[in-house]
Structures are given as C-alpha cells and as structure tokens.
Amino acid sequence: MRAEDLEALREHMLAVIAANAFALRDTIGKTAFDERVMMAMRKVPRHDFVPIELQPYAYANIPLPIGFEKTISQPFIVALMTDLLDIKADDSVIEIGTGLGYQAAILAQLARKVYSVEIIEEPGQQAKQRLRQQGCSNVELKIADGYHGWSEHAPFDKVIVTAAPDLLPPPLIHQLKAGGKMVIPAGLPNAQQLILAEKLANGRMTTKEILPVRFSQLEGTGSG
Template sequence: MKDTAKHQGLRNKLAASLREKGITDERVLDAIRRIPRHLFLESSFEDYAYQDKPFPIGAGQTISQPYTVAFQTQLLEVKKDDKILEIGTGSGYQTAVLVALGAKVYTIERQNELFKKTSLLLPKMGIKPKHMSFGDGYKGLPNYAPFDSIIVTAGAPDIPNALMAQLKIGGRLVIPVGEDVQVMTLLIRKNEKQFEKHELGNFRFVPLLENKN
C-alpha cells in the first residue's frame, strides 16, 4: 500500500470532522493529518481507514477510532521530548501520533503476534519509539520510570497501582476504566500521595488483560 494525495485528502476531511466533534488541539489534528492510518490496517480495510471507526487488527484487538486516539492524546497535553509510557502498542497508530508530536515513547504490548508485526512496521515507516517491549502492561516499565505521561489503550477494571507509581509529580495518566463500558479517566499527580481525578465520558475498549504472558 502507498500513501497518495487521495489518502491525504481523506485525512484532511477526518481532521475536520474531529474538530467538529470537539478536538481543539491543533497539534493533535496536525498529527492526524500526517499519519497514514491506512498503512496500519489490513489492505481490505484501506477504503474505510479514514472513517471515524475502530477496525480489527488481529489477535482479538482493534485499532481505536481516530476520535478516541485524538481525545486521549489531547488529554495528555504532549510537549516536545515528553517521556510517555503507552500501554497497548496494538497496531502502532497511537504510538505514531505521539511520536509525531515529538514525544519519546516507551510502549508495551502483551500480544506477541501484534508486537512482532508492529516492531517491523514502525521502523519501516520511519517512526521511532524510544523503546518497544513485549510484556504485561499492568506492570508498566519500572526500569524506565518516571514518565511525564502514561496512556492506556485498553479498558481496565481499575487503575493499576504500578502505573500510578511510575508517573512523575505533575504527570498525567489517561486510562479507560470499567468492565463493559469504560469511563475515560484522567489522573494528574499532585505529589507523592495525591492524585487529582477527572472522569470524561463513556468509551468502549478491548479489555486490558493481566498476567497473560
């Protein structure tokens, strides 16, 4: 698959529709315009890649709909060189958006099939996360902590303590919390013990699974 002027036009339309849905961060919209989402999907989905919908990517996982990616990314308030932990690399699309914003991304994926596929795809596209690893997202990456931000791209029944511990003071953790339907939750770390919590609407994600490797 190639990236063509037609694809660019579809991305411009997608970014415009995300703005209408309430995404206001111009840098996030610009990243959506720049990242060729169709290259993260099977070729059979190419014609639908710029619809605001999730699609299957194998191993029982999905690529999140662009609105969800933009919404979570906007909540992170990414600054250049921010050190960000991503739980659930998946297709690598969210990773690519964060890298486009200038973040140093540390990403972890628990599905070996996806991990192998995405580890090959991202470098081929010239997208370079700081670190990619295969493992249990519940544990985070304590060896690389603390992080400016943490983003979780799967639904968790609760917020893992290990992830809260790996967040810098002043850092932001964005995680969908709940069983069938998840509430998008933003935690801002105020000091060693205190976190400010914001609940920002309902979403649906595949579940974050623990201790499956």
C-alpha cells in the same frame, strides 16, 4: 487506493475530529484540540497501521478490527486521548497496548521518547516493523504484560492506556511522575469511562471522567 484518494479521506477525518472536539467543548474546556495534535493526526498515515483489506476504511471515524480480537480506536478517540495528555516536546511517554502501532506513531510526533508495551507477540512485531517504516526512531517497544508498566524507564511524564482495566493499575500510578497525567479507559465492560488522572505534587491522584467509551479489556495480571 490512490494517494490522492487517501489524502482526501484523511482531510475529511480531520474535519470530523474537529467537529467532534467542538461538540465536546464543555467537557474538555476548549473548542478545539491542540494544533500539534491535529498536525500529528494529519501527518501519520493511518492506512499504514490497519490490515491491508481495511485500508479503504482507515480514515472513517470508527474502530477497526486489527486481528487478535483487538481493534484500532476510532480517530476521534485517538486524538482526544492524545490531546488530554498535553504532551510536551521533552516528555517521556509510556503506552500500554501497542496494537499495530498507530497511537505510538502519533505520540512519536509529539514526545521526546515513547515506550510502548504490547502483550501479544505478533501484533507487537508488526507494530515494530510499521513504526520503523514510518521513521519513528524515538519509539521503544517490548512484548510484556503492560499492567506492570516498564519500571526501568520510569518515572514517565505521561501514561496512556489503550485497553480497559476495572481500576487504575497501581504500578502505572507508581511510575507516573508527580505533575504527570494518565489517560485510561476504566470500569466494567459495559460501563467504561475515559478517565484523565493527574498526580499531584504530594503524590495524590485526581481523576476526571471525560466520556463513556468501549475498549477491549486490559489483559494480564491485573484483570479480574
């Protein structure tokens, strides 16, 4: 596809995200996502993070298959999860479930450092290559079971999980800084909710259900 066609599709994607954010204003408590989040969504070429045959659909507001029985989330959900994290420029963020690296590339625009964990070798290696091509030098990636987080780089300011456990994984709660936020889909396969969890200064967690979602299940030791 020609660059100008992709550019037009990307602008349309941003308009759809903005409209959906406005529709969800009562839930998220504001009428629009943070401008830094929207700039990151504009800047990162989503078509470079999907299989080549799906590039024409890269900017549609739908999840797309990326192989390995995995999907790349719809753009609105990526923007919503990113916005809920409220990432600051000096934050250290861990992502569980790299896929082909699109969400990590968005995070890389906003945070000081992004640690991303992918359980399947092949997409993880592809993600490394794609992120390198985009110049995302502040992303460190490893192939491992993300349920356990990445303890040597903990604690993290923010945690984002792109696959759904039944319950919040204790290792990820443990690795979140006091005052930090976690965005995670959780629940049984047909009853998942996107959850914003915050760790208070005393270490206690508060959770807020944002909206029903459908994510693939979080693989690894923690899944039932």
